[in-house]
Amino acid sequence: MPKFNTGGAEIHYEERGAGPLAYVYCHGLGGSGERFERDDMDWYARHFRTISWDNRGLGRSGQANRYSLPDYASDLAKLLDELNVDQAIIFGVSWGGVVAQRFGLDYPDKCAALVLDSTSSEVNVAASENWYARGEIARVGMEAALGGKSIAPAFEGHSTASENSQRPVPDVQVPSYVAQCRATAGMREHPLTGEIGRLAMPVLVIGAGKDTVAGAGGSVILSRNIRNSKLQIFQEAGHGAYASARADFRECLLDFLDENSIYKQG
Numbered sequence: 001m002p003k004f005n006t007g008g009a010e011i012h013y014e015e016r017g018a019g020p021l022a023y024v025y026c027h028g029l030g031g032s033g034e035r036f037e038r039d040d041m042d043w044y045a046r047h048f049r050t051i052s053w054d055n056r057g058l059g060r061s062g063q064a065n066r067y068s069l070p071d072y073a074s075d076l077a078k079l080l081d082e083l084n085v086d087q088a089i090i091f092g093v094s095w096g097g098v099v100a101q102r103f104g105l106d107y108p109d110k111c112a113a114l115v116l117d118s119t120s121s122e123v124n125v126a127a128s129e130n131w132y133a134r135g136e137i138a139r140v141g142m143e144a145a146l147g148g149k150s151i152a153p154a155f156e157g158h159s160t161a162s163e164n165s166q167r168p169v170p171d172v173q174v175p176s177y178v179a180q181c182r183a184t185a186g187m188r189e190h191p192l193t194g195e196i197g198r199l200a201m202p203v204l205v206i207g208a209g210k211d212t213v214a215g216a217g218g219s220v221i222l223s224r225n226i227r228n229s230k231l232q233i234f235q236e237a238g239h240g241a242y243a244s245a246r247a248d249f250r251e252c253l254l255d256f257l258d259e260n261s262i263y264k265q266g
Contacts, residue, residue: 001060002014003061003062004078006056006074006079008056008075009061009062009063009075010062011053011056011061011079012053012054012059012060012061013033013051013052013053013054014033014041014051014053015050015051015052016045016050017044017045017046017047017050018049019047019048021048021049021088021089021112021262021263022080022085023044023047023048023049023050023051023088024050024052024080024088025050025052026053026090026091026093026096026100027054027093027095028093028094029094029177029181030095030138030168030169030173031095032054032058032060033053036243040243040246048089051079051085051088053075053076053079055075055176056071056072056176057173057175057176057177058169058173058176059173063172063176067175067180070102076103077103077107087110087112088110088111088112089115090104090110090111090114091115091117092114092115092116092119093242094119094213094240095184096117096119097117097119098184098187100116100119101116101192101196101199104199104203105195105198108198108199108201113256113260115203115204115206116204116206116219116222117206117240117242117249118208118213118219118240118241119214119218119219120187120217120218121191121192121193121195121196121221121222122187122188122191122192122193122218122221123154123185123187123191123218124154125188126153126154126158127155127185128185128189129151129152129185130151130153130154130158130185131181131184131185132181132182132185133145133146133151134161134164134168134181135177135181135185137161137164138168138174138177138178139174149162150162155217157215158212159212159213193225197226199228200227202229202256203222203229204230204232204253204256205226205231205232206219206233206234206241206242206249207219207220207231207232207233207234207241208234208237208244208245209233209234209236210237211237211239212238212239213239214239216233219233230256230259232252234248237249
């Protein structure tokens with residue numbers, strides 16, 4: 001189980017495959033790379049040097065003294081330096097897509113391309129309240145956080161925080177999870193939308209028509225504000241199209257990389 005100490009946290013990572021082009025998986029909020037490593041990584045490793053990593057304070061990575069979006073992005077930059085990766089395709093799903101946006105803005109020279117799946121650069125009022133509530137539910141429990149009240153959905157079909165009664169992460173991981181929930185909620189007042197026009201690398205934006213967590217609207221916002229982007233919405237896919245529409249997503253990814261002369265098929 002390889003780990004690398006960034007100076008702020010001990011980061012767990014996994015690596016498979018070889019070749020000149022790296023593909024980096026950035027997991028969703030409160031998650032880890034374990035499902036990707038189990039179900040998907042071998043396919044990517046046939047095409048790329050594939051790297052999966054766990055955010056500080058989550059999964060198999062160590063705890064830290066602080067948690068912020070720039071810190072998560074900085075951890076990835078330091079990890080890539082440690083692994084002698086000059087440039088990579090940075091894939092982010094959900095919260096991982098927010099990390100990928102921040103990484104692309106802060107470390108553009110390290111990005112051959114970005115792939116943003118089921119994510120956004122901003123949230124509306126209801127979504128902000130839901131994301132903040134998710135963190136509070138993890139921190140103090142459902143009753144203490146909401147007092148029996150329901151939270152309004154952010155869009156039609158949205159699975160709200162008040163409908164989720166499960167504590168999403170172990171107690172030791174709650175600080176990082178709460179920080180990610182609050183950072184996502186904060187994208188109402190501090191959106192990335194005004195910054196992402198600076199992204200100059202090719203960006204593939206993926207949305208899912210049956211996404212009950214984030215919806216597809218954020219994907220549209222991303223595509224409208226990133227000049228060198230391509231938007232693909234898989235209408236029958238759920239949150240995380242890379243897994244819920246595997247075959248279609250993989251074909252779309254390879255076509256996109258081929259079109260931009262990043263990776264040649266065959």
